[in-house]
Amino acid sequence: MNKQLKEIPAFANEAEERTFWETHDSTDHLDWTTAQSVVLPKLKPTTKTISLRLPQHLLDSIKIAANARDVPYQSLIKVWLQEKLHDR
Structure with a gap:
């Protein structure tokens, strides 16, 4: 029809x-x-800068964990946040 x-x-x-x-x-x-369907490979998600206050010992622990994985600590924080959201 x-x-x-x-x-x-x-x-x-x-x-x-x-x-x-x-x-x-x-x-x-x-x-x-x-x-x-269309794939837009060069399209990047919009990011927003935030300020996050962490205790120094926590930030140091995150940096050590990131260094052990050979990734920037900010990237590791984003990965952990994303994983935690998916676990909900």
Whole structure:
């Protein structure tokens, strides 16, 4: 069964396009059965700098653990946080 698709209008700017898609169903305009997955290998996640106060002995222990694994201590902290979130 082929559904008659509506034409996507021309937009004057991004704000107009955003407003249109917020109020319209894309399935009326696009055939998603022909969509293909896309991999964006150069896309990097956005990072945010934070300030984290740790007791000196804890930071020293983290640095020792990171040094034993030959990774930067900030990277090790991120890995441990991610692992802990997945354990929940």
